[in-house]
Amino acid sequence: MAKRIDVKDLNLFYGKFHAVDRVTLSVPPRNVTAFIGPSGCGKSTVLRSLNRMHEVIPGARAEGEVLLDGEDIYASAVDPVSVRRTIGMVFQRPNPFPTMSIRDNVVAGLKLAGMRDKKKLDEVAERALRGANLWAEVKDRLNKPGGGLSGGQQQRLCIARAIAVQPDVLLMDEPCSALDPISTLAIEDLITELKKDYTIVIVTHNMQQAARVSDQTAFFNLLGVGQPGRLIEIDDTEKIFSNPSEKATEDYISGRFG
Ligand SMILES: Nc1ncnc2c1ncn2[C@@H]1O[C@H](COP(=O)(O)OP(=O)(O)OP(=O)(O)O)[C@@H](O)[C@H]1O
Numbered sequence: 069m070a071k072r073i074d075v076k077d078l079n080l081f082y083g084k085f086h087a088v089d090r091v092t093l094s095v096p097p098r099n100v101t102a103f104i105g106p107s108g109c110g111k112s113t114v115l116r117s118l119n120r121m122h123e124v125i126p127g128a129r130a131e132g133e134v135l136l137d138g139e140d141i142y143a144s145a146v147d148p149v150s151v152r153r154t155i156g157m158v159f160q161r162p163n164p165f166p167t168m169s170i171r172d173n174v175v176a177g178l179k180l181a182g183m184r185d186k187k188k189l190d191e192v193a194e195r196a197l198r199g200a201n202l203w204a205e206v207k208d209r210l211n212k213p214g215g216g217l218s219g220g221q222q223q224r225l226c227i228a229r230a231i232a233v234q235p236d237v238l239l240m241d242e243p244c245s246a247l248d249p250i251s252t253l254a255i256e257d258l259i260t261e262l263k264k265d266y267t268i269v270i271v272t273h274n275m276q277q278a279a280r281v282s283d284q285t286a287f288f289n290l291l292g293v294g295q296p297g298r299l300i301e302i303d304d305t306e307k308i309f310s311n312p313s314e315k316a317t318e319d320y321i322s323g324r325f326g
């Protein structure tokens with residue numbers, strides 16, 4: 069639970085296109101790190117490379133190291149499927165299995181891994197739904213389809229599904245961008261709660277959100293069309309938003325960008 073991430077000289081490609089250039093950064097355990105920066109600078113690409121989802125895209129390739137508590141997830145002996153189990157991901161649009169029941173959505177990963185004990189699955193479902201702050205709202209309709217929940221509830225259901233398998237890290241790519249302000253605040257509160265048990269990396273376009281939920285912030289930028297995205301700086305969130313080291317960061321966070 070809650071492992072440390074060290075990224076070293078990571079280069080990411082889509083075929084011949086060099087999308088992200090030499091990223092080096094660290095995320096301590098029980099920390100929330102926000103990725104910010106303009107569209108196309110490579111935030112999602114870097115995020116997906118942290119659990120080897122990047123290479124699922126045909127032609128996509130990673131060079132460099134991503135260490136999880138010192139172990140390289142790209143080492144040849146490592147099974148990418150097990151990496152994706154220990155490093156969970158939540159996407160921009162809530163993507164529950166719409167016709168599957170709420171309960172089965174939560175335990176889908178465990179069932180896939182072969183767990184059949186109904187009592188145990190029920191326990192896990194309750195624990196994960198409580199962890200995702202959704203239990204009270206769904207406990208009386210666990211057998212109803214996941215697609216029948218509101219957008220914000222569906223996103224918490226996806227978070228429950230991600231934490232049901234007890235990952236070490238949670239990656240979230242703009243998890244609130246499809247949600248209303250109230251649901252957004254519910255997810256932000258949840259992130260702060262989950263930080264006690266997990267290492268979290270979140271991509272967000274919302275500066276206030278980055279400032280509210282994260283401990284450190286990484287600013288990525290594009291130096292020009294066709295150029296790879298780069299990590300400009302990573303520092304304590306308070307420092308990034310009050311006194312960043314780089315002018316480009318200051319221009320971006322103060323809205324004087326592009
Ligand atoms: N599947 C793909 N195939 C080819 N190129 C891709 C693919 N996904 C992303 N790219 C390219 O890689 C670069 C980085 O994209 P990425 O999606 O990581 O940016 P981003 O910072 O997440 O942007 P946004 O804020 O719009 O989500 C862009 O030039 C993009 O066009």
Ligand SMILES: [Mg+2]
Binds near residue numbers: 241
């Ligand atoms: Mg993106």
